[in-house]
Structure formats: C-alpha cells, structure tokens
Amino acid sequence: MSTQWEDFFAIHLPPTDFEDNRSLLREFCERHERHGRCIVLITSGGTTVPLEYNTVRFVDNFSAGTRGAVSAEYFLEHGYAVIFMHRLKSLEPFTRHFSGQKLLDMLDIQERGPNTTITDIALRWFETQAESEQYQVSVLKKVCDIAALKPDSVDVLAPVLLRYKAAHAAGALLHVAFTTVSDYFWLLRAACECLASSGPCAMLYLAAAVSDFYVPKDHLPTHKIQSDTGAPIIQLQLVPKMLAPLVNLWVPSAYVVSFKLETDENLLIPKARAALEKYKHKMVVANQLQTRRHRVVLVTPKTSQEILLTREEVHAGTDIECLLVGEIVRRHKEHMQLEGVPEPVPEAPLHSPAPR
Amino acid sequence: MSTQWEDFFAIHLPPTDFEDNRSLLREFCERHERHGRCIVLITSGGTTVPLEYNTVRFVDNFSAGTRGAVSAEYFLEHGYAVIFMHRLKSLEPFTRHFSGQKLLDMLDIQERGPNTTITDIALRWFETQAESEQYQVSVLKKVCDIAALKPDSVDVLAPVLLRYKAAHAAGALLHVAFTTVSDYFWLLRAACECLASSGPCAMLYLAAAVSDFYVPKDHLPTHKIQSDTGAPIIQLQLVPKMLAPLVNLWVPSAYVVSFKLETDENLLIPKARAALEKYKHKMVVANQLQTRRHRVVLVTPKTSQEILLTREEVHAGTDIECLLVGEIVRRHKEHMQLEGVPEPVPEAPLHSPAPR
Numbered sequence: 259m260s261t262q263w264e265d266f267f268a269i270h271l272p273p274t275d276f277e278d279n280r281s282l283l284r285e286f287c288e289r290h291e292r293h294g295r296c297i298v299l300i301t302s303g304g305t306t307v308p309l310e311y312n313t314v315r316f317v318d319n320f321s322a323g324t325r326g327a328v329s330a331e332y333f334l335e336h337g338y339a340v341i342f343m344h345r346l347k348s349l350e351p352f353t354r355h356f357s358g359q360k361l362l363d364m365l366d367i368q369e370r371g372p373n374t375t376i377t378d379i380a381l382r383w384f385e386t387q388a389e390s391e392q393y394q395v396s397v398l399k400k401v402c403d404i405a406a407l408k409p410d411s412v413d414v415l416a417p418v419l420l421r422y423k424a425a426h427a428a429g430a431l432l433h434v435a436f437t438t439v440s441d442y443f444w445l446l447r448a449a450c451e452c453l454a455s456s457g458p459c460a461m462l463y464l465a466a467a468v469s470d471f472y473v474p475k476d477h478l479p480t481h482k483i484q485s486d487t488g489a490p491i492i493q494l495q496l497v498p499k500m501l502a503p504l505v506n507l508w509v510p511s512a513y514v515v516s517f518k519l520e521t522d523e524n525l526l527i528p529k530a531r532a533a534l535e536k537y538k539h540k541m542v543v544a545n546q547l548q549t550r551r552h553r554v555v556l557v558t559p560k561t562s563q564e565i566l567l568t569r570e571e572v573h574a575g576t577d578i579e580c581l582l583v584g585e586i587v588r589r590h591k592e593h594m595q596l597e598g599v600p601e602p603v604p605e606a607p608l609h610s611p612a613p614r
Numbered sequence: 615m616s617t618q619w620e621d622f623f624a625i626h627l628p629p630t631d632f633e634d635n636r637s638l639l640r641e642f643c644e645r646h647e648r649h650g651r652c653i654v655l656i657t658s659g660g661t662t663v664p665l666e667y668n669t670v671r672f673v674d675n676f677s678a679g680t681r682g683a684v685s686a687e688y689f690l691e692h693g694y695a696v697i698f699m700h701r702l703k704s705l706e707p708f709t710r711h712f713s714g715q716k717l718l719d720m721l722d723i724q725e726r727g728p729n730t731t732i733t734d735i736a737l738r739w740f741e742t743q744a745e746s747e748q749y750q751v752s753v754l755k756k757v758c759d760i761a762a763l764k765p766d767s768v769d770v771l772a773p774v775l776l777r778y779k780a781a782h783a784a785g786a787l788l789h790v791a792f793t794t795v796s797d798y799f800w801l802l803r804a805a806c807e808c809l810a811s812s813g814p815c816a817m818l819y820l821a822a823a824v825s826d827f828y829v830p831k832d833h834l835p836t837h838k839i840q841s842d843t844g845a846p847i848i849q850l851q852l853v854p855k856m857l858a859p860l861v862n863l864w865v866p867s868a869y870v871v872s873f874k875l876e877t878d879e880n881l882l883i884p885k886a887r888a889a890l891e892k893y894k895h896k897m898v899v900a901n902q903l904q905t906r907r908h909r910v911v912l913v914t915p916k917t918s919q920e921i922l923l924t925r926e927e928v929h930a931g932t933d934i935e936c937l938l939v940g941e942i943v944r945r946h947k948e949h950m951q952l953e954g955v956p957e958p959v960p961e962a963p964l965h966s967p968a969p970r
Contacts, residue, residue: 309673312877312903314823317665318674322703347678347703353718361717362709365763365775407721407763419721467670470841481878482903485826485852492848496841521668522837547668547838 262498267447269475270440279434280448283341286432287452290339296459296590298338299449301466302326303345305439309492311478316438317494319467323348325517325550325579326465330431331421332583338461339430343445345466346435352422356415364411439469443500450508458597460512461590462504465543467519472497501537511597513590514539521547530557540593543582554582618854623803625831626796635790636804639697642788643808646695652815652946654694655805657822658682659701661795665848667834672794673850675823679704681873681906681935682821686787687777688939694817695786699801701822702791708778712771720767795825799856806864814953816868817946818860821899823875828853857893867953869946870895877903886913896949899938910938 290297303326304319323344330342330351344350356364407415425431434449436442453460471494483490505514516539520526523546530542534557544555552567565581629635646653659682660675679700686696686707698707712720763771781787790805792798809816827850839846861870872895876882879902886898890913900911908923921937 306674310877314676314875314877314903315825316674316676318662318672320670320672353713356717357709361712362775362778365771415721419718422718469671470839471845481881482876483826484881489827489850489852492850494845494848496845519670520838521666521670525837525840547670 263443263500263503266440266443266498270443272444273436273438273441276444276448279445280452282432282434283449283452286339286341286429287456289429291456291459294459296338296461296594297341297453297456298333298461298463299341299343299453300326300330300333300463301343301442301446301468302330303348304467305345305442305469306437307439307469307472307494308478309473310482311475311480312482314482317469317471319469320547321345321348321467323350324354326463327351327354328577328579329463329465329583332577332579333463333587334421334425334430336583336587338587339432340425341432341434341449343434343436343442343449343466346437350433351431352418352425355418364408364415439472439497440475442466442468446500446504447508450504453512454509457511458513458594458599460509461586462509462512462514463586464501464514464516469497471495499537501533501539505537505539513593515541515543515586517543517545519545519547519550527555527557527562530555531559534559541586541589552578554578556582556585619799619856619859622796622799622854626799628800629792629794629797632800632804635801636808638788638790639805639808642695642697642785643812645785647812647815650815652694652817652950653697653809653812654689654817654819655697655699655809656682656686656689656819657699657798657802657824658686659704660823661701661798661825662793663795663825663828663850664834665829666838667831667836668838670838673825673827675825676903677701677704677823679706680710682819683707683710684933684935685819685821685939688933688935689819689943690777690781690786692939692943694943695788696781697788697790697805699790699792699798699805699822702793706789707787708774708781711774720764720771795828795853796831798822798824802856802860803864806860809868810865813867814869814950814955816865817942818865818868818870819942820857820870820872825853827851855893857889857895861893861895869949871897871899871942873899873901875901875903875906883911883913883918886911886918887915890915897942897945908934910934912938912941 287297302321303323304321306316306318309315309317326342326344327349328351330340333340334351340351342351434445436445450462453462473492474495477493477495501514501516516533516537518526518530518533520529526544526546530544533542540558542557544557545553552572554565556563556565563585565578565585567576567578567581643653658677659679660677662672662674665671665673682698682700683705684707686698689696690707696707700706790801792801806818809818829848830851833849833851857870857872872889872893874882874886874889876885882900882902886900889895889898896914898913900913901909908928910921912919912921919941921934921941923932923934923937
C-alpha cells in the first residue's frame, strides 16, 4: 500500500521534456531562495488519462484553469515567485484576459488618407495573392498603416501588459506544462525536490484537477479502440494519492494547500476534513462546481472560513482569488513565524530585474 | 436499427444556445445562397462524452482542431463561404497563428524619452496600485506610449490580420461552437437543414473527431464519481452513425467529405472504403495519427490519391491543407457540373461587403 506511488514512477516514464523542465525549476528555485523570496508552486488545469497507447481517446477532468491562472497574478502582486505548473493550453496568467480573437479585434488596419476603405485594401491584397508575403506587405504599406492597436484597446491592454512585462522582467514567473496525469506527477515531484530547501518559505497551491482514476500503461491497447467490435468496457484503477509522500517526504516544512471540488454540497466539508486528517497538510480549499466563482471555504484541521463574494462584487468583476490569495498569504506568513523564519522576510520588489 | 439516430435526438436535449445558433446558420446560408456562393460546413476539433450529469469528468478525443482551422483559411481563399463548426477553445482560423502569449510578446511598452526604463515604468505602476485602473493608466500615459505593436511584429501580423478582417468584412465566415457529442449532433443537423437548399453547391468537410462511444444521458450518475468507493467500470455504448441520415435524408445533393484517423496503417484504406460503401458519400480523407501533417489519402469509391509533402515543403512550412483543399475544391466543381449547376458559378469576391 505504502509503495503504490513508487510503483507508479517505476511503470510510467518521465515526459520527453522532463530534464529541461527540471533544470528550469532548479535554476528558478535557487535564484529566488538566494534572494529570500517566498516561492509558490501553483498547479492548474486538468490532467488526462490516455485510453490508448497511441492516444486518440482519453479521459479528462473539467478545468479551464481559471482558479490557478487568476491566483498566479495575485501571488505575484504579493511578491511571491510563482511556478505555474499547468495543463498545456489551459488558461495562463495575463494572457487569460485575451482570447485569440479578442486580441485580433483590438488591432486595426489603419488607412492612409480618407479615401482608402477596407475593401480597397483587401482588393490590393488579393491582386498580389501570387506574390511573396514580403512583396504583399510592401505593397500594403503604401496604402495603409497596417496593424496598429485601436486607441480604446490600449487602455484595456496596458494594465495587463504592464504586469506581464514586469513579472517577466523580474524573472518572477516560470511556466511548466503537463498533459497526462503521469507527466503531472513527474513534474510535481521534481518541483518539490527543488522547493524542499526553501523550507517553510515554500507554498504549494495544488489547484489542478488531478485524475482519480486511470488505466495503467501496461493495460493500454496499442491502437485506437475500434467501434466495429462493439462498445468497450473501460476498467479504471485508482491513481495513487501523491499528497501522502509529498507532505511526509518531499516538502515536509512547506505550506501545503490542496483543493477539493465536489458537485454535492453535503460531501464538501466532510471530505475536506477527511483529507486533512489523512494527509496532515495545512489547508483544503473546498469549492462546489456550481458556485466556485463566488464561494470557497478554507478548511483547516480546526477551523473553517467561508469566503463569499457579494452580488455587487460579482457584478463589479471582483476575482474571488483576490480575497482567497490574500487570506492564504496571511496564513502562510503566520506559518513562517511559527517555523522560526526571521521576520521581516527580505522581500525584493517584484519589478527588480532578474540577476541572470 | 434505423431509428437509433432519432432516439438520440429524443433522449438528448439541444444545447442552451441552440436557437441562437440556428438563426445565425439560417441567415448565413440564405445570404450566401442568394449570391450563388458555394458554402462549406467545416467541423473541427474533438467532441466530449460526459461521465457524470454534473460534469467533472469526460472522455475526450485527441484533436487540437488544426486540420479544420487551417482548411477554413484555404476555403475562404477559394471564394467559399465557411461555416466553422468547432469545439469550444479548439484552434480557429487566423487566430491559430497567435497563441495568447505570442500576441502579448508582439506588443511593447514604448518609453517616452531615452531615460525611462521598464523598471521605472513598473515602479510608477506599483506606486499607484491602490488607485483605480483609469487613474493608473493616466499616470502611465505621462511616462510612456504604452502598448504598441513592435515594428517587426507588424510584418508577421499584417498578412493574417488582413485576411481575417477581409473575411469578416465580407461576412464570409461564421463560427459556431460545440463541446459534447450531443451538442455537435444538434448543430450538425441544424446546419444541414439550412444547407439543403444549396443542393450540390454545399460541401460538408467533416474533420471533427467525433466520439464513437458514449454514456447515454439516462445512464449517467448525477454527481461526481467518488474515489473512495473503489475504481469504477465505465460501460460505454456506440454513438449512432449520423452520416447515414445526413447523406440519405438531410443533404442528399451536397458534396460530403468525411475524415478517418487511424493509428494502424493497415486499417486505414480498408476502413475508408468500408465507410464509403456503407454511407454512399463522396470521399473519405484517410490519415494516420503519426503522419497526418504531411500525408493524407483521398479515397473515393473507385480511386485513391495520395497527397504527400516533400521534406523541403515540410521545412518551408507548407500546409498540407493548401493542397488538400485545392484538390477537393476541384472535385467539388466537377460534382456541381455533373449535377447541372450552371457554369461559371457567379463567384462574388470574398472582400465585397456583406449586404446586411
């Protein structure tokens, strides 16, 4: 029983980009630890469970990655260095504000002179269809100031762009991506190994929706399951609970926060308490599928605190993560004091350039 | 057996935005039919199969939606009006060239004067943190010309942006989105109802990766499956083959192209032929998971034509969809001639403004 997680790592190979990501994690943690900065590992988005070795089909967990992406922005504002470990293609901090089309719509084709219309420009474009793109662009530059930001978009974009550039200039945000539950576990363990030396200054904010069930690699069919041989029965197995070795072995001094999402309100708090008893970590953030954007409950072994957005706050577009992260940061500071971290922690401003 | 698809529609309710989408489809098809323009319905991306009624877990099909999104751009260049029916959040024409971060990196915070650095700007920003965003932006405008496109990004962005704006100005591209296999079928049937009157001028380019298996709505558990009651067994059922009523009843004169993706090369052509015999449509585009970006086979009841990119073409970034769409458009024109559509089809230029 106690070695299920070790068996998992023995059977499932690391993802192909594992060593690159491990180097990035190591460099990131060492650099911020040198500056005495708190580091939070945020996991975000759902993990997949392949149903075929050459994967066409997989079981997925509902998660756009909103909680993690929004929270990352608030942790950066609190001066944390952020490892953003997310499902490939899930929402990411800053860019989450702009889907592809929304950003393209912020751009405009600006015309030279009052008599050039979008149709004229398009006509010129289609006339030069056979030419190279360089040539086409050179022709277009004669008729229009192409591709500029619309003035009213600048105001929308500027605050986000500035935070984005500041976080990157400071080297305060590291992205690493996973897809399958196996990729996720490999990255999680590697990140923990790098965070261990930060002791109580490290926080784990495990918001990813990790699969509970999977098909072990040695039970997978090689090829796509065929539909003409009848409907298949999929026998799933339980995924080992990595929270056990994580809390006990990998990062025993860190401030570990896990998340629990249920659809049945009655199960929410009992299941959160049961998880705390079993894994002995610091906090479970309990939330319900239907109300998760405006209500969360912070459950610890002895307390529970509800954070609820008012109707006005919801209308004003307040992120519940602003309150959630603020409260968790406050409790993390208490944890560091209890663990004897000298106060005040030297907190380098976020916008100072990275020393690499 | 013959009413399985009718049972499906009887059991599964239409998606909530169904009536809105149906209106959009109807207006789009009527407008382009009036102008005698060919219309292609492209389906793109994977469909999901929920495993719970309040869905946390679902089975998904591997598909980023690349084939459909790239093809849509080429159909527009051939003068087609394009219905782009795609999985929510999958790749879309034009925006596919720029992921969120790529677009943000094309933008720059431009500084006023030589002595303002990104750090100065960030500092000013953080000093005004407590103020409203409007106030912050007004302060920033005094120190920098914020958020403008980088000059070298303009050249990259311009050709794509221009095509995007031209397609939208012409009203030649309609997006409708689905998530579950049930949403997909409802939209597919509605689109066919609107396309039927275009007769042989309509094309269906069914590139979506549609689930073969599902759990019928009346077999779904209401709440999230619990992991403490052991590992579940999922009994899947076969999804009814909608291609049968589609070809026979919904759009009997249209040019229908389906796609077949396999991981086992030996199954590819036999399965494509079997589908053509069974459903009596015009073409199966057969492709293999591992080589689908540079090799496809166009299979008809009597012929098969391989389209293969050379190593040089792959390196030069040639889209195989350029060749694929070109060939299919050529065959569609032949089909229209055979069906007695008067030639030449009046082909309004793509960039003419929409008449609404």
